[in-house]
Amino acid sequence: MQSLRNIYWLGTKELRSFFRDGVLLGLVIYSFSLAIIAQAQSNSQEVHNASIAYVDEDHSELSARLARAFLPPFFQPARAVAQKDVDRLMDVGAYTFILDIPPHFERDLVGGRRPELQINVDATAMVQAGIGSAYAEQILSDEIAKFLSRQDEPPPAPIGQVVRIAFNPNVVTSWFASVMGVISSTTMLAIILAGAAVVREREHGTVEHLLVMPVTPFEIAMAKIWANSLIIVGAVGLSLLFVVERLLRVPIEGSIPLFLVGALLYLFFATSIGVFLATIARTMPQLGLLYILVAVPLNLLSGANTPLESMPPWLRTIMEASPSTHFVAIAQAILYRGAGFDLVWPRFVATGAIGGIFLALALWRFRAVSTQSRS
């Protein structure tokens, strides 16, 4: 009983300390507001404002129509360039797409001679090049079909394919990026908050003070874990309600409380990692350096930024074991697809179990270090 009370009171102390630390408080506010908005507006996952140019060697009505067919927001207005400049412009990355309309294109087309139209794509601009070239092909063939339909009505396709995108019908990046931003802020902050809380006590000598009292290292570490988890869960909830739903107008399908329960499970893992790192680092800067090495991969490889399926198998196997991966899956399932507990519980169990192992590890290290701390 006294042990629980100690954990409670030490935790309230953590909360007070946190709200007095300007740097960390600022970091949390930034990460859950401005950083989310910046990511939501990045358009990095869609074709947006792509730069395109064309070489018109035909100078026909059709070639002019083709050049005008590329419209915002997907494309910038196409610019005319000379044939001889194409290579140089591609080399310096001035345009991602350059369309080449050959001489006599319209005449050959009308004459049924199947002329060839070429799109040069800078294949080093991965996302935009991949999706954008499909868009460009579609735009060009539609435009050609429209041009020809004056003379020849194409027969309706006998077998159609109706494609609908579930959960995000217009494939808007901000829907995806904002929630994933919340997830990555959660990982990044939970680790550093818990880690910094431990190192701060050590640097200020207060942890010694606690250890000569009837307080165990277990209680100290648990207090840090619950208090910092609570701070982040609060920040996540507020960020989802106000930044994601209100400000960015992203519709949230599922239950936010259910998601927050998942977040709490995940936070036990993330804060444990923080405590663990703090037992390795001697000083705050060392903690920061270690933290970047651990948190950046944990975050970038969780499936929030890039699909897990495409990683090499060895890396994928490792990341499948990471609670950050489960947490991303939980977030996508609940927040986008409106999944209920019946669908996500296996992920909850996995997160809790792996989190529990790390919690035990962190507590064990913390106890070992605390009883043998040199100054």
Add this chain to the structure above:
Amino acid sequence: MRGEPAVRLRHLRHAYGRTRALDGLSLDIPAGCMVGLVGPDGVGKSTLLGLIAGAKALQDGGIEVLGGDIGAAAWRDEICPRIAFMPQGLGKNLYPDLTVEENIVFFSRLFGQSRAEGAARVAALTRDVGLAPFVKRACHQLSGGMKQKLGLCCALIHDPDLLILDEPTTGVDPLSRRQFWELVERMRRRAIREMSVVVATAYMEEAEKFDFLIVMNAGKILATGAPKDILARTGAASVEEAFVALLPEGGLAKKLEIPPRSDDGGAPVIVARGLTKRFGDFVAVDQVDLAIRRGEIFGFVGSNGCGKTTTMKMLTGLLDASAGEALLFGRSIEAGGLAARRRVGYMSQGFSLYSELTVLQNLELHGRLFGFPSREARDRIETLLDRFELKNHGDVLAAGLPLGLRQRLSLAVALVHKPDLLILDEPTSGVDPVARDAFWALLIELSRKEGVTIFISTHFMNEAARCDRISLMDSGKILATGTPSELTRLKNGKDLEEAFIAFLEEAGAARPLAETAPTPVQQPAPAKNPRFSPRRMMAYTIREILELSRDPIRLSYAIFGPALLLLVLGFGITTDVDSLTYAALDRDNSYFSRAYLSELRGSAYFIEQKPIADAKDLVSRLKGGDVSATIEIPPGFGRDILRRRPTEVSVWIDGAMPFRAETIHGYLQSMHQQFLADPAIHGLPPAPDPPADIETRFRYNQSFDSIYAMVPGAIALQLALIPAILMALAIVREKELGSITNLYVTPVTRLEFLLGKQLPYIILAFVDFLIMFLMALYIFKVPLKGGFGVLALGSLVYAAASTGYGMVVSAFTRTQIAALFGTAILTILPASMFSGLSTPASAITGMGRIMGRLFPMTYYLPISVGAFTKGLHFADLAGYVAILALFFPALVAVSFLLLRKQER
């Protein structure tokens, strides 16, 4: 004393926020003698010395130093080589990882001395101060006294006319203290020109030997004059008494009465037998035996680092003993467990309460942790607040308390749970004599009235004299134990201090200063102070490299961090979409529907999951993320095809990750076209040929494999992030640890400082580039299709730009942790979002475009991707290299303008 004063103060005021540190000082400080500035901590001594040395910017009033206005930058530059300043704190302006010799050579370079001159001076100085045998020892391994001698060497490297020492002997044992003053005196006598010395000290007894005293309290001067004049004026026997008498509320303080202790003859409360602590090879505590009785005030006396704190920590159970045993209340600490801890109150060295909590919150927290019921705790806290006169400060943050009050709060906290034993580690360092007496009055009351055993460590001899018994400690060993008068008598000393010195000498710690031949007269340093000196710049470069080579964590991070991240990110971040899961709901189950689905099955991109049962299953499988796409084939699909009736396949794609959804969409469309064109479908007319062929040429990367774009991109990202962070840390470290003072008070210029520190990090970043380049070639198998020359040159210029970026960030931050996060946040966002890594730079709009344009990576990315994947050479990329080259001077210029040559 001659006519012209060394320093002249006129109406000098200085404030930190609302706190007045100096309150209208006007004074002439005489030249050519030893001037002592005395007063307790926090009265403005350090501020005054910092202002005189030119380390702090003047706020109000005037100071003339060596005949000119120190407020004028031109005069500061001119006399800087004639002043030496040793800041407060043991070895504060020294570099702990450097050896004795390297430290002195560093200062020699800062003063522009040639290698030969520097070497000669190092040899002479180390011999003079007795450090010659230790020149190869790292500074952090030196004892406090040796550190201060080293500090003195560094200060005297350029034969200053004015030597300013800020509490050079605080925390140093009496013998080293005595030696230090002898040394200063000797150096002064030996100096080529006449040397004035201004010294601040908290040891009032030291001040009696100086030529001229300035007694300060609360930002004001209480008295000035020769020590004997001041004593005569106040009628006091010592400077300490004189100080108390000079206070506005002063009058000679009443002597602290210590009633005799009545021994109850019980078992000792603390027993240590053969207690030993080793850290590696270093023996911190060596065979300590103690027996402390109930109600006794037991003193532990010795210099910093002699093992007092370690012994106390072993007694409290914070450290395990390497050998021997420690018993509290007759039991070992572990056996006593939590119950024993309830009987102990501990006050660690330095303030160790929560400075972010208020006085009341601190007390309450401790009450709770000792499990007091809230009513009882409240009563107890009331009593303590009353007794320690903290009532009016209950809601003040502990951080905002003056030192004396903080110490009282610490003691109150240690007493919350009514302990039987108090272990106090240097509780009174930095507290003024009046507050110290009040503190002692409390201790005496606790001991005599309540029978609390008190084990206290101190380096003030007059406090030691108040204890019932003391142990004198040095280098981990107890030299002697007994009552103060016994010990004094044993050595026939005048007082306890002399007795202690005698014990130290006997123990061999004392190495009498070898009388050396006077230092051969050196050529005085050239008076001219060049605007830019490569030698001074290199002083910082060499030092940075030495430090880095001795900090394994920072060094390995610098070298392997980028490589490790590249490994993970290069493999992990990919925009290739494959191994997609899908499931089918075939409501037709005809030849045609099976043919349609087999098109998908044959695709390398898709992995089939078990078929969908019904519409409800379809929704839940999509929701749970089990499949990324579903294909639903309507009933009568095959029949409709045969009858040439229109029919539709319905596809749902999981839109949770937009670009993956788009890619799946593209795959499924082309799969559909393939089905339509498949000649295997009998009886259908062939699909009409398209009217025109649209050929998409994926240039530079025919296979459209993201690794060829991602690895060069990830290299650019690593080179943006880690060099910037390391650079920012390197500069802020100096601010946080205090060695930035050397920039303020030596002739080194801001530009020399910045470039000198940057150079090693540019080299490191370039090494990182080479490592990552080889990893790209051999681990990721990304070939270099273009020119290596332009890539290497671009990387070098880029390294200069990224480190410059970190340098600018460091100008805004004060602590290392803030520098770390500031740099990370300000780098990661533009690097990953706005510089072309995910979206081509040409497509970014708005704020992002501006941020991207101002970020060096935007111009390096085309070089990296161009040289690796696009097969470009110097002629193609010269434009980007040229823009990148502009960042370095621009960023250095900004940092230069933001960095101050004086502390605020």
